[in-house]
Amino acid sequence: MIIRYERNGKVKHGWMVEADQKVRVIEGDIYKIQSAKPIMTGLELSLDEIAIKAPSEPSKVVCIGVNYRDHAEEMGIELxxxxxxxxxxxxxxxxxxxxxxxPKLTANLHYEGELAVIIKKEAKRVKAEDADDYILGCTCAIDVTARDLQMSDGQWTRSKSFDTFCPLGPAIAAKLDYQNLRIVTRLNGEVRQDSNTNQMVFTIPQIVEAVSAVMTLLPGDVILTGTPPGVGELKPGDEISVSIEGIGTLSTHVVAED
Structure with missing residues (x-):
């Protein structure tokens, strides 16, 4: 799996060797797949030598709402x-x-655990059958929402857009069979969401086709593919994690704004 890490003030990509708790250093741009391909240097770093960062630096994060059948059923709405x-x-x-x-501007913060797709090359008007050629891999995500602002504004921009409202990681799993993966969100150790990507209304290839018909996706861009049932409230001090089969666990916590 691919990670992005910081060491000695420099940020690079590496290949996670989980069994040895080490990272193999990659030189070059992992998104330049046509030429100047990234290379494995042979250098290995232990995890205590590095700080793992978000696995990509997207120009935008595109999100898909109401994309799990069991979540739509929970909310009592049509697909x-x-x-x-x-x-x-x-x-x-x-x-x-x-x-x-x-943020101080909200009194009702919510989590939504999700599978995220990382784009590997420019994608414009891609057909679903060709979508895998444009996907670098998948990672875990939390779509954080100021639910009270979402309801009061009548649209979602402000409620979804505060700094820190899109944790990603820990790694990008390449060549993952994303159609049948268990996804579990835990809040303070208790399971709050437990579903499977086979509950998606629209498949990932269909999503890539739909999004790229509207906007050009760039290398490193992220698509959040929707959340299962069980979304709920976050409080300062809470610990939250999202685990996805074949990827690993994204863990973080909530702090009050200064």
Missing amino acids: PKEPLMFLKPSTTVVGPHEPIVY
Whole structure:
């Protein structure tokens, strides 16, 4: 699996060797797949030598709403006829263990555990059958929402866009069979969401086709593919994690805004 890490003030990508708790250093741009391909250097670093960062630096985060059948049933709403899209700015992205900051402007903060797709090359008007050629891999995500602002505003931009509202990580799993993965969210150790990506209304290839028909996706861009049932409230001091089969666990915590 691919991670992005910081060491001695420099940020690079590496290949996680979980069995040895080490990272193999990658030189070069992992997104330049046509030429100047990244290379394995042979250098290995132990995990205590590095700080794991968010696995990509997207120009945008595209989110899909109401994309799990069991979540729609929980809410008592009809399934959408086409993917429901909204955006989170790149400034919402943080990595594992970087805190979610509870803003003073909200009194009702919610979590939504999700599978995230990382784009590997420019994607414009991609057909679903070709989507895998544009996907670098998948990672875990938390779509954080100021629920009271979402309801009062009548649209979602402000409620979804505060800094730290999109934790990502810990790694990008490449060539993952994303159609049948268990996804579990835990709040303070208690399971709050437990579902499977086979509950998605729209498949990942269908989502890539729909999004790229509207906007050009760039290398490193992120698509959040929707959340299962069981979303709920966050408080300062809470510990939250999202585990996805084949990827690992994204863990973080909530702090009050200064």
